[in-house]
Amino acid sequence: MSLSNTVVMVSPDQFGFNPQTAMTNAFQHHMNISESRLKNQAMEEFKKMVTTLEKEKIKVLVLGSRVNTVTPDAVFPNNWFSHHVDGTLVIYPMMASNRRLERQSHNLKNLLNDAGINHIKILDLSSDEIDNKILEGTGSLVLDRDQLVAFAMESERTNKQEFEKWCRIMGFEGVFFHAYGPDSKPVYHTNVVMGLGGKFAVVCFDAIALESERYLVEKKLRNLKREIIPINLAQMSKFCANILELKSTDKKSKIVMSDNAYKGFTSSQRITLGKYGSLIRVAIPTIETVGGGSARCMIAEIFNH
Numbered sequence: 001m002s003l004s005n006t007v008v009m010v011s012p013d014q015f016g017f018n019p020q021t022a023m024t025n026a027f028q029h030h031m032n033i034s035e036s037r038l039k040n041q042a043m044e045e046f047k048k049m050v051t052t053l054e055k056e057k058i059k060v061l062v063l064g065s066r067v068n069t070v071t072p073d074a075v076f077p078n079n080w081f082s083h084h085v086d087g088t089l090v091i092y093p094m095m096a097s098n099r100r101l102e103r104q105s106h107n108l109k110n111l112l113n114d115a116g117i118n119h120i121k122i123l124d125l126s127s128d129e130i131d132n133k134i135l136e137g138t139g140s141l142v143l144d145r146d147q148l149v150a151f152a153m154e155s156e157r158t159n160k161q162e163f164e165k166w167c168r169i170m171g172f173e174g175v176f177f178h179a180y181g182p183d184s185k186p187v188y189h190t191n192v193v194m195g196l197g198g199k200f201a202v203v204c205f206d207a208i209a210l211e212s213e214r215y216l217v218e219k220k221l222r223n224l225k226r227e228i229i230p231i232n233l234a235q236m237s238k239f240c241a242n243i244l245e246l247k248s249t250d251k252k253s254k255i256v257m258s259d260n261a262y263k264g265f266t267s268s269q270r271i272t273l274g275k276y277g278s279l280i281r282v283a284i285p286t287i288e289t290v291g292g293g294s295a296r297c298m299i300a301e302i303f304n305h
Helices: 035-055 105-114 126-131 160-170 211-223 233-237 259-264 267-274 285-291
Strands: 006-010 059-063 081-083 088-091 121-124 142-144 149-153 173-177 194-196 200-203 227-230 244-247 253-258 278-282 300-302
Touching: 006 035, 006 105, 035 059, 035 278, 035 285, 059 105, 081 105, 081 300, 088 105, 088 160, 105 121, 142 194, 149 160, 149 211, 160 173, 173 211, 200 211, 200 267, 211 227, 227 267, 253 259, 259 278, 259 285, 267 278
Parallel strands: 006 059, 088 121, 149 173, 200 227, 253 278
Antiparallel strands: 006 300, 081 088, 142 149, 194 200, 244 253
């Protein structure tokens, strides 16, 4: 599978609990600390993650949050854009009004150009949010970029019609399903339920209520030649599926996950994952607890082939 050695990360300059997203994200929780300490902890975690990735020979392009604009979830840029091997840069329709403010296509394009990444074609779908047609990037979409298959699960942040439109435009086969957390509500993003590497897939089948849909997802993953690593609901809550395989500049596979997710896997699961790449752990407890997203959510892959 096409794996990226370059990523964009956005600094959490105004990080905080986002009440606009909390109703649909059961993973968000308050922390009983001051606002300034919360921001400082999030920034420290972000900087350490950037340093860790760079040590692992992943190129990290850091984009600052928009100035004079409060964007508490800006640290999760993969929801407002995705970049593709053919140079397409997709801009997405988002649910929360304060998350829509995160989008900064012009600054992003300048950042990519400065890094020598050119030939960018922008596909802007953001106006579809006016009709509540929401699709939040590679939060909503879990992609096999080589075999052109996209997985998505329905939620208030992932609209089936918008997903089908995306698949038509981008030339992907779509696999659509439904998944629920322990609270019996839809999980907010697909990339919390499943993660796809070049040769493996981590999936919480326990979250997929319909047997026919579990069968559909499993069959497709087997057809895509993935070794399936099933996780349970407790492991899903530790963000074990919210992981991402990257390729270092010296061509080695790196599977990035939070420290929380690493500890959530069993030792045998870690051994299985380790066959496919080095397991890179990042400690992001503040970002996970308050933001309700994990390591994969903080990374937007960039392709420069």
